[in-house]
Amino acid sequence: MDETALIHSAQQGDLNAFNTLILHYQDAVFNTAARILGDDDMAEDASQEAFIAAFQSIRSFRGGSFKAWILRTVTNACLDELRRRKRRPTTPLEPETSDGEEMDSPKWLADKSMTPAQKAEADELEHAIQHCLDALPTEFRTAVVLADIQGMDYTEVAAASKVPIGTIKSRIARARLRLRECLRSFEELLPASFRLDSENTR
Amino acid sequence: MKNFRDIERLSAYLDGQLDAAESASMESRLKSDPELESTLRNLRSARGILRQLPQRKAPRNFTLTRQMVGLKPPLPRSYPIFRLATIFASILFLFSLSATALSPLVSFENAAAPAPAFGMGGGCEDCEGAPAQEAGPATEEAFAAEMAPAATEEALMEEAAPLEATDEARIIETPSAKEPVPETEDQAEVIEEAGASSSFNWTILFLVIAVVSGLMMWVLQFTARKRWR
Numbered sequence: 085m086d087e088t089a090l091i092h093s094a095q096q097g098d099l100n101a102f103n104t105l106i107l108h109y110q111d112a113v114f115n116t117a118a119r120i121l122g123d124d125d126m127a128e129d130a131s132q133e134a135f136i137a138a139f140q141s142i143r144s145f146r147g148g149s150f151k152a153w154i155l156r157t158v159t160n161a162c163l164d165e166l167r168r169r170k171r172r173p174t175t176p177l178e179p180e181t182s183d184g185e186e187m188d189s190p191k192w193l194a195d196k197s198m199t200p201a202q203k204a205e206a207d208e209l210e211h212a213i214q215h216c217l218d219a220l221p222t223e224f225r226t227a228v229v230l231a232d233i234q235g236m237d238y239t240e241v242a243a244a245s246k247v248p249i250g251t252i253k254s255r256i257a258r259a260r261l262r263l264r265e266c267l268r269s270f271e272e273l274l275p276a277s278f279r280l281d282s283e284n285t286r
Numbered sequence: 287m288k289n290f291r292d293i294e295r296l297s298a299y300l301d302g303q304l305d306a307a308e309s310a311s312m313e314s315r316l317k318s319d320p321e322l323e324s325t326l327r328n329l330r331s332a333r334g335i336l337r338q339l340p341q342r343k344a345p346r347n348f349t350l351t352r353q354m355v356g357l358k359p360p361l362p363r364s365y366p367i368f369r370l371a372t373i374f375a376s377i378l379f380l381f382s383l384s385a386t387a388l389s390p391l392v393s394f395e396n397a398a399a400p401a402p403a404f405g406m407g408g409g410c411e412d413c414e415g416a417p418a419q420e421a422g423p424a425t426e427e428a429f430a431a432e433m434a435p436a437a438t439e440e441a442l443m444e445e446a447a448p449l450e451a452t453d454e455a456r457i458i459e460t461p462s463a464k465e466p467v468p469e470t471e472d473q474a475e476v477i478e479e480a481g482a483s484s485s486f487n488w489t490i491l492f493l494v495i496a497v498v499s500g501l502m503m504w505v506l507q508f509t510a511r512k513r514w515r
Contacts, residue, residue, distance in 0.1 A: 097357070099350060099351075099352060099355065099357060102350065103349040103350060106347075106348050106349050106350065107347065107349065110344040110347065110348045111341060111342070111343055111344050112341075113344070113348070114342055114343070114344040114345070114348075115341050115342040115343075118342045119339075119342075124345065128345060128346070131344070131348050132348050135348050135350060136350060136354055136355055139350055139355050140355060209335075210339060210340060213335060213336065213339055228336065229336075231301070232333050232336035232337055233336055233337070233339060235337075237301075237303075238298075238301065238303050253294055253297070253298050253303065254294055256297055256301070257290070257293050257294040257296070257297035257298070257329075258290075260297055260329050260332040260333060261293060261329075261332075263332045263335070263336070264328050264329070264331070264332045267332065267335060274331075274335065275338075277334070
C-alpha cells in the first residue's frame, strides 16, 4: 500500500483511496476508541465519526505520521463523546459516599469490600485492565492508551492531545502509577512476568 | 517513598525520552538505589501489561459512502455558466414581467394629468378637439379686429363678405389646428404597439433563457450523477 499516494488521492477527494486507508487503520482506531471509552457501541460510533471528520479535514494533513493524525482525530471524537456523556449521565460512573460525594476510583476498585461477584466479572485479565483504565481520569487514560497501547511516542501523544510534552510525560507517569495500584487487586490474574513488586513507592 | 519528580523521570527513562546525560545519571542512581529500581520494575510491569493487551478488531468496516461525507458528483465546467444564466434570466424575467404588469397603471396616471408634450401618445382622448378650441378664439379675435372697421364702412361691407368667407374658410381649413391630431393618434398607437411588443418579446426571451438554462443545469447534473455511479 502506497500510503502517500493514497493520502494524496484522498486529498483530491478520492473516497476510494480514503477507504483503503480506513481498511488499513480501522482496527487501530477502533481499539483506541474502545480503550478510551470502555464501551464497544460508543467506540463504534466514535470511530465512524472520526473517519468522517478525517475525510472532511484530510486537506489539512501536512505530512508526518498518518497513524498519529488519524488517532488524534479519534481521540478528539472520544473526548467529545465523553463530554456528551458527562452532560447527560445515565448512571453514576463513580461510586458515591453517603454524603453524595464521588469516591476515588482506584480506592474503590481496590476496595476489600468488592464482592466476589464483582471480582468474577473482572475475571479475565483484559477486563481487569480495562476496568483499571476506565477508572483513570480521561486525560491520563488517553495519554496512556496512545503511548502504551498504540505505541506512539511522547511527541505524537502531545500533538494528539494538544498539550505540551512535559504534561504528557507527567500524565503517563501518573497513569502508570495509578494502574499499578489498581492492578494490585488483580494480582492473581497477572502473568508471572508482570507480577508487581511490593508496595514501596508510596 | 520516591517523590513524583523521580517517578516521572523513571517513566520517561523507561520510554527512552531522557537525553543522554539524564539517562546516564538515572542509570547510576538505579545501581545505587534499590527502591528506585523496584519502582522502575513496577512501572515497566504496568506498561508491559498494557502492551500485551490484545488489539481489538473493528466489529465492522468503517468505510465511507458518498452520502456519509456529503460528496456531490463533479459537475462540468459549463455548469456555473448555465447557473448564472438561469439566475440572471429569471431576475430579468421577473423584472420585465412586473414592468409590463405595471405599465397600464403608469399610462393611466399620465392620461389623467394634462398632456404636456404633444404627440407623445400619452393616451389623450381630447387631443382631437383641443387644438381647434385653442385656435378657435384666437381666430375669432383676429376676425373681430378685422371686422370692426369693416362694420363702419358699408362700402367695405360687400368686400368684407367675401373676406369673411375667406377667413372663415381659412379658419376652418387651418392646417396647423387640424393636421396634428391624426398624426398624434397614429404616433401614439405606433409607440404603444412598439412598446407593448418590445416588452412582450423581452419577457418571453428572458423566460425562454431561464427555462433552457435551467433544463441544461438539470441535464448536466443528471448526466454527472449517472456517470458517477
